[in-house]
Each structure stands twice: as structure tokens, then as C-alpha cells.
Amino acid sequence: MLKITINNQETQVHPGTTILQAARQLGIRIPTLCHTEKYAPVGACRVCLVEVEGTKSLVASCAMPVSNGMKVQTHSRRAREARKMVVELLLSAHDGECQTCDRNNDCELQSLAHEMGIREVTYPGEKGPKKIDQSTPALVRDAGKCILCRRCVAVCNQTQGVGGLFPQHRGFKSMIGPAFTNDLSDVVCVQCGQCAAICPVGAISEKDQIQEVWNALDDSTKHVVVQTAPAIRAALGECFGHPPGTLVTGKMVAALKKLGFAAVFDTNFAADLTILEEGTELLVRLKQALLENKPVALPQFTSCSPGWINYVEHFYPDMLPNISTCKSPQQMFGALAKTYYAKKLNKRPEDIFVVSIMPCTAKKYESQRPEMASSSVRDVDVVLTTRELARMITQAGIDFNSLPDEKMNAPLGLSSGAADIFANTGGVMEAALRTVYEIVTGKPLPFENLHVTPIVGLEGVKEASLKITGTVPDWSFLEGLTVNVAVAHGLGNARTLIERIRSNQGNYHFVEVMTCPGGCIGGGGQPRMTDDTVRLARIEAIYREDEGKSLRKSHENPDLKKLYEEFLGRPLSEKSHHLLHTRYTPKGLL
Amino acid sequence: MVEKLGPCACQPISEDELYLRLEQIIAEYQAKPGALIPVLQMAQGVFGYLPEPVLKKISLGLNKPYSEVAGVVGFYSFFSTHPRGKHMIRVCLGTACYVRGGKRILEVLKQKLGIDVGETTSDRMFSLEVARCFGACGLAPAISIDDEVYQRVKPTKIQEILDQYRQKDSAEPARKDK
Numbered sequence: 001m002l003k004i005t006i007n008n009q010e011t012q013v014h015p016g017t018t019i020l021q022a023a024r025q026l027g028i029r030i031p032t033l034c035h036t037e038k039y040a041p042v043g044a045c046r047v048c049l050v051e052v053e054g055t056k057s058l059v060a061s062c063a064m065p066v067s068n069g070m071k072v073q074t075h076s077r078r079a080r081e082a083r084k085m086v087v088e089l090l091l092s093a094h095d096g097e098c099q100t101c102d103r104n105n106d107c108e109l110q111s112l113a114h115e116m117g118i119r120e121v122t123y124p125g126e127k128g129p130k131k132i133d134q135s136t137p138a139l140v141r142d143a144g145k146c147i148l149c150r151r152c153v154a155v156c157n158q159t160q161g162v163g164g165l166f167p168q169h170r171g172f173k174s175m176i177g178p179a180f181t182n183d184l185s186d187v188v189c190v191q192c193g194q195c196a197a198i199c200p201v202g203a204i205s206e207k208d209q210i211q212e213v214w215n216a217l218d219d220s221t222k223h224v225v226v227q228t229a230p231a232i233r234a235a236l237g238e239c240f241g242h243p244p245g246t247l248v249t250g251k252m253v254a255a256l257k258k259l260g261f262a263a264v265f266d267t268n269f270a271a272d273l274t275i276l277e278e279g280t281e282l283l284v285r286l287k288q289a290l291l292e293n294k295p296v297a298l299p300q301f302t303s304c305s306p307g308w309i310n311y312v313e314h315f316y317p318d319m320l321p322n323i324s325t326c327k328s329p330q331q332m333f334g335a336l337a338k339t340y341y342a343k344k345l346n347k348r349p350e351d352i353f354v355v356s357i358m359p360c361t362a363k364k365y366e367s368q369r370p371e372m373a374s375s376s377v378r379d380v381d382v383v384l385t386t387r388e389l390a391r392m393i394t395q396a397g398i399d400f401n402s403l404p405d406e407k408m409n410a411p412l413g414l415s416s417g418a419a420d421i422f423a424n425t426g427g428v429m430e431a432a433l434r435t436v437y438e439i440v441t442g443k444p445l446p447f448e449n450l451h452v453t454p455i456v457g458l459e460g461v462k463e464a465s466l467k468i469t470g471t472v473p474d475w476s477f478l479e480g481l482t483v484n485v486a487v488a489h490g491l492g493n494a495r496t497l498i499e500r501i502r503s504n505q506g507n508y509h510f511v512e513v514m515t516c517p518g519g520c521i522g523g524g525g526q527p528r529m530t531d532d533t534v535r536l537a538r539i540e541a542i543y544r545e546d547e548g549k550s551l552r553k554s555h556e557n558p559d560l561k562k563l564y565e566e567f568l569g570r571p572l573s574e575k576s577h578h579l580l581h582t583r584y585t586p587k588g589l590l
Numbered sequence: 591m592v593e594k595l596g597p598c599a600c601q602p603i604s605e606d607e608l609y610l611r612l613e614q615i616i617a618e619y620q621a622k623p624g625a626l627i628p629v630l631q632m633a634q635g636v637f638g639y640l641p642e643p644v645l646k647k648i649s650l651g652l653n654k655p656y657s658e659v660a661g662v663v664g665f666y667s668f669f670s671t672h673p674r675g676k677h678m679i680r681v682c683l684g685t686a687c688y689v690r691g692g693k694r695i696l697e698v699l700k701q702k703l704g705i706d707v708g709e710t711t712s713d714r715m716f717s718l719e720v721a722r723c724f725g726a727c728g729l730a731p732a733i734s735i736d737d738e739v740y741q742r743v744k745p746t747k748i749q750e751i752l753d754q755y756r757q758k759d760s761a762e763p764a765r766k767d768k
């Protein structure tokens with residue numbers, strides 16, 4: 001242990017602890033901007049300067065490890081003034097107006113300036129190069145607001161392994177961005193929005209589409225419906241002052257009704273549908289492989305996460321046959337809303353306007369893919385993130401917290417607990433196993449509370465094995481088979497898992513990948529900032545939502561049974577194929 | 591008697607051959623850690639500069655994101671993404687030169703050459719860059735062309751200086767743009 005004295009308080013810390021961490025242990029807050037818990041310090045912003053006895057210049061506390069006997073002053077006049085100067089210099093190079101900025105009231109630079117009492121920018125510096133990049137369907141980048149903290153570089157390169165963003169040029173021309181500071185659409189970017197979620201300022205945000213939704217709601221020729229992804233209910237409350245992990249399902253529905261949507265539906269309904277389609281697809285693949293000896297791509301990969309689809313299309317195009325042909329629940333929902341549901345109302349697909357509320361920026365991209373128009377028109381019209389929905393609710397003058405709980409509408413609003421857990425890493429797999437195991441054996445999944453514990457939680461790559469016994473006659477060829485599954489979240493972990501599979505390890509049958517760390521609950525469109533504590537709180541809330549339902553398995557959803565009886569026939573029917581399944585396109589790396 | 595050395599007998603190298611060399615370089619370094627900078631240096635040696643297709647090949651070959659490759663190229667001033675001219679003109683914009691008309695000299699050069707800083711004339715004769723002080727502050731403003739430093743440069747003298755280089759080189763024409 002090392003001895004350190006901070007602000008005259010003595011404490012002991014483990015070797016390798018930074019001054020910042022030691023101070024935090026003592027309850028002393030030092031401001032930071034570039035620092036994050038997860039990544040190695042880069043010391044880019046100098047906002048965390050402190051005074052260390054015996055050293056001439058101030059040191060960046062986030063990057064400086066404690067040495068034995070160190071004496072530190074974090075809030076001496078000199079330290080405070082130096083930090084204030086650093087923030088003033090950042091502001092002098094900053095090209096943005098808070099009043100018209102997406103991050104107004106939610107900006108770390110703005111809060112720091114406020115907390116330090118900066119009332120004017122005394123160094124009217126030359127602004128950096130201004131460049132607004134709207135080249136992708138999901139994201140807007142504004143280089144004028146970038147403070148060069150490199151958090152986005154860390155998340156894009158280290159966590160996602162995509163490498164779309166990197167420091168470009170140097171000196172005064174320094175910018176963070178795609179190659180040669182061209183547009184994001186010129187390089188590989190999977191549109192996950194993790195960069196937008198981690199940016200401390202308004203330099204990367206989702207493309208704001210709220211106005212398009214207002215316009216549709218005002219258009220009397222449109223029947224405007226909304227679907228909400230499983231992860232929204234566990235995070236939206238954070239935008240209205242609730243702690244992470246608060247479930248606000250009922251209030252969310254009430255708010256959407258107040259906004260004027262003709263019907264509030266649940267992406268979860270389509271998640272249950274996904275399980276039936278994707279589970280059946282898996283059983284068919286297993287049958288072809290084990291019984292008919294046909295060459296078939298195994299393991300089967302899940303297909304709900306559009307960033308993951310982009311990733312495979314770019315980085316592993318030869319593995320596209322392994323991806324389930326199922327559309328994501330958002331797109332299945334859109335296709336059904338404009339066919340099955342439209343028919344019930346005697347309306348044409350073009351009369352229905354589908355809005356999605358998603359935790360994800362890549363969903364904006366997904367809805368624009370050319371294939372996603374199987375109802376004859378675009379299946380999903382506009383995608384809003386959780387953050388955009390919160391803004392829309394505020395714009396409408398709705399006092400969210402005083403709303404009563406309301407229920408989703410039929411016929412696309414009822415869902416099982418299995419659908420809820422689509423929001424969590426491991427959840428799609430668990431939901432699929434709950435159904436597939438029961439189809440094959442006639443018995444429920446033999447685990448306490450139906451949870452597959454080895455694939456629950458934030459471990460990067462998770463595995464589970466399940467022996468199948470007591471099969472019903474149709475599936476007797478699976479008797480005694482040990483089914484191996486694997487789960488990865490965050491594309492860097494997905495790469496690790498794919499490389500494992502390519503070197504013939506694991507012998508997996510089914511693999512779940514979610515693009516974002518923690519799954520959709522940690523999506524790029526969720527309330528900021530998402531760290532592991534927040535992720536775990538949201539994950540726990542989602543399991544609570546699941547356990548609170550008596551309907552826990554997708555195949556038991558009565559409205560889903562009705563959908564098959566009245567419209568689709570059976571899983572993988574011709575109609576299902578047309579509306580609910582899709583194809584993928586290999587894309588190059590450059 | 592020593593025979594006088596004739597002009598170099600190398601044939602002009604075809605584009606295909608240049609790319610073949612690049613592939614060999616990439617193959618040699620592929621598995622080595624820290625390969626990016628040496629490969630970029632050699633590629634610049636082979637091509638004279640680092641055009642986009644070359645950078646993309648390196649990105650794919652070394653399995654490095656294109657944004658990272660571009661970032662590294664942009665960080666080091668010895669990498670160039672434009673063909674360099676036969677003569678490199680640097681205009682000092684250090685404090686002394688700046689206040690004594692360096693900025694004006696730069697404007698005149700830009701106008702006379704028809705290029706911006708970082709660019710090369712279409713006959714590949716001159717490239718233009720700015721520099722921070724090359725120790726001629728007493729005789730500011732200064733510019734350098736290749737290894738030659740010109741001091742107390744006057745805007746009216748610039749044409750003359752450029753003409754000297756053009757005349758000197760008219761015997762052996764510069765590389766043609768493809």
C-alpha cells in the first residue's frame with residue numbers, strides 16, 4: 001500500500017491508483033473531461049490538474065499514479081485557477097451556442113464552465129475548423145464543438161473495434177474524425193452511436209427527427225402509430241429525474257398517447273414473433289445439419305442488432321450465411337403494422353405512419369435500408385431515440401412524472417417476459433431457449449426462474465451448454481444433443497468470439513451478438529452517461545419487468561397465436577418469409 | 591581511363607510494378623508489430639508520396655482502420671498525400687518574418703504558382719509549405735527553396751527567383767503528371 005496525503009487528509013491506496021482515484025476514494029471531486037473509468041488515461045484535456053508538493057508544474061491527476069508519501073492539493077487557489085484557465089481556453093476555441101445546441105443542459109463542458117463561475121471568455125481565440133457532417137442517416141457530427149477529448153476514439157476503436165474515428169492532422173488543425181476529416185460515410189462506421197453516447201459535448205449526436213413526427217401527427221390523412229423497444233422503459237425515466245433502473249412502462253405509454261399517437265404498440269410483440277421465427281429457423285438448420293446431412297451454416301447468429309449486421313457485412317462478409325434471416329423486431333413490426341394491422345382497419349399501407357422509439361442510432365439507419373419496404377412502402381417511417389422521445393414529451397408540455405400508468409393497445413401491444421429481456425445482453429438467447437427447449441421436449445426450460453444464469457451479466461463473451469433429453473417424437477433426432485450457445489456484446493467482444501469460431505473452438509449452435517455494451521439497454525440513443533453501474537441497474541430492471549409477468553414465454557403470447565392463425569399461417573411460412581425475413585449484402589472495408 | 595558515368599539507365603517504372611513493390615513491403619511487415627510507420631515510409635519512398643489508393647491498400651494489408659492510417663499520415667509532417675514538386679519552397683512564418691511581410695510573400699507565391707500551401711504545381715516543379723523560423727530572423731522575411739535560404743525577400747523579387755529554377759531545369763524536364 002502507498003501513503004498519500006490529499007488536502008491534508010492521509011490515506012492508503014494500492015500501487016497503480018491514480019491521484020484522481022485516490023481523491024475519489026476520499027470523497028473529493030476533481031473535474032474531468034477526457035477521463036473515463038474504462039479506458040487508459042490519455043491526458044488530453046488537462047481539466048483535472050492538481051498541485052503535487054515538490055513538482056514545479058501542475059499534474060493531470062487522471063493520468064498520474066500515486067507514489068509513496070505524495071502530498072497533493074486538489075483545490076488550492078493555484079489548482080483551481082489553472083483548471084479554470086484550461087476550461088476558458090477550451091471555450092475560446094469552442095464554436096457553438098448553448099441555446100441552440102443538442103446538449104444544452106446535458107453538456108459536461110457547459111457544466112464545468114458553470115461550476116467554475118466562468119462569466120466571460122477572456123481569450124477570444126481563433127475557432128477550430130467548423131464542419132458539420134450529416135453524411136450518415138443516424139449521426140450528426142459538429143467539429144466546431146469537439147474538444148478533442150478522444151473518448152469517441154476509445155469507444156470506436158477499443159470497445160467496438162471499428163476504427164471509424166481517429167485524431168486527424170495536428171497542431172491547430174487537429175480534429176477528431178474519419179480519415180482526413182472527410183465524412184463519416186466515407187469510412188466504415190456501423191452507426192452504433194456509442195461515440196454519440198460517450199461524447200461529453202455536442203460534437204456527435206443522433207440526427208434529430210422530432211419534427212418529422214410532429215408533422216405526421218398533424219397530418220390528418222395519416223394513421224400514426226408508435227412502437228417502443230424493450231430497453232426504453234428501463235431508461236426513459238432517467239430523463240425525468242429517476243435513478244437508473246426505474247421502470248416507467250405505464251407512464252411511457254400514457255405519454256405517447258398524450259402526444260397523439262393513434263395507437264401505442266410494443267416492439268416486444270415483434271420480439272416474441274422473432275423468437276418463433278428465429279427459433280424455428282434454428283431447429284430447421286439443426287435438422288438439416290444433423291438429420292439430413294446437408295451443408296448448412298452453423299452456428300446461427302442472431303440478427304436483431306443493426307450495428308452488428310453492418311459489422312458482419314463489412315468485416316466478415318463470408319459469415320453472412322450464418323446470420324438468421326429474421327428481420328429485427330423493429331422491422332417485423334413495421335411490416336406487420338402496414339399489412340396485418342392496416343387490413344384490420346381497412347387502410348392501405350401508405351395510410352399508416354410508423355414511428356419507432358429505439359435505444360439505438362443504428363435503427364435509424366436500418367429503417368432506411370432498401371430491403372425494408374416489404375409492405376410496399378417504407379415499413380418504418382421515423383426512428384426516434386430515447387433521448388429524442390424525452391425531448392418530445394417535454395416539448396408537448398407533458399408532466400411525465402405525474403402521468404398515470406396506461407397499457408399498450410391491441411393487437412400489437414401484448415408481450416411476454418421473454419420479449420422484455422431482448423433489451424439485455426444474453427436476453428435474446430434466453431428467450432429463444434425458453435421457447436426452443438419447450439418445442440423440442442414439451443417441458444419448460446429446466447432452470448430456476450427460467451434464467452440461463454451463465455449468459456446473464458456484463459462478461460464480454462459468455463457461454464452456456466444445455467443437454468436435450470426427453471424429446472417429443474418430431475424432434476427425437478435431437479435427443480442427447482448438448483446445445484452450445486455463446487453471447488457477446490460490444491463489437492470488440494463479437495470479434496473475439498468470431499475468431500474463436502473461425503478457429504473451430506466452441507462448437508456453438510447458436511450465438512447472440514448485440515452491438516452495444518450491455519445490450520440495447522446500453523444503446524447509443526439512451527440517456528447519457530451510461531457506465532457499468534447504470535448498465536447493471538437497467539439490466540436488473542428489465543429482469544424485474546420479465547419476472548413480474550405471468551406470461552414469460554414467447555410461444556404462449558395469445559395475440560401472437562392469433563397473428564399466426566389469422567394472417568401468417570405458421571413460422572417460416574411464405575408470408576413470413578416475405579414480410580419478416582431479409583437478406584444481407586457483403587460490403588467492403590473501404 | 592575512367593569512363594564517364596552516363597545518365598541513369600533505369601527505365602521508368604510502371605504503376606503496376608510500383609504496386610507490386612507495395613504488396614511485397616506489406617507482406618514483409620504484415621505480422622510485425624508497429625508496422626504502420628515503416629510501411630508508410632517505404633511506400634512514400636516507392637511512390638514519392640502517399641496517394642489515397644496506396645493508403646487504402648496499406649490499411650487493408652495491415653488490417654488497420656483507414657481513419658487510423660490517415661491520422662498517422664496527417665500527424666507526421668514527413669508524410670505527404672500530394673506529389674511533391676521538384677523544388678520545395680518553404681515560407682517562414684515565424685514571428686520576425688511574419689511581422690516583416692512573410693505573410694505577403696506567401697500570398698505572392700501562392701498567386702504566382704497558382705497553388706495553396708501543401709500543394710504542388712501541375713508541372714510538378716514547385717511545392718509550397720510554411721515553416722516556423724529557420725534562424726534567419728535578422729534578415730527577415732526569409733524563404734527557402736530546397737537547401738537554399740533567401741533572405742530579405744521582396745515581393746517584387748519573387749518572379750526572378752522562380753525563373754532561375756525554371757531556367758536551370760529547362761534542360762531536364764520535371765516528371766509529368768499521369
Ligand code: SF4
Pocket residue numbers: 094095096097098099101102103104105107108109110145201202203
Ligand atoms: S457543446 Fe456544450 S458548451 Fe458547446 S454549445 Fe453545446 S451545450 Fe454549449
Ligand code: SF4
Pocket residue numbers: 139155156160162163164165188189190191192193194195196
Ligand atoms: S457510430 Fe459506432 S462505429 Fe460509427 S463512429 Fe461512432 S462508435 Fe464508431
Ligand code: SF4
Pocket residue numbers: 145146147148149150151152153176195198199200201203204
Ligand atoms: S467528438 Fe466528442 S468524444 Fe470525440 S473527441 Fe470530440 S468532444 Fe471528445
Ligand code: FES
Pocket residue numbers: 031032033034035042043044045046047048049060061062063
Ligand atoms: S481528465 Fe485528466 S487530462 Fe482530461
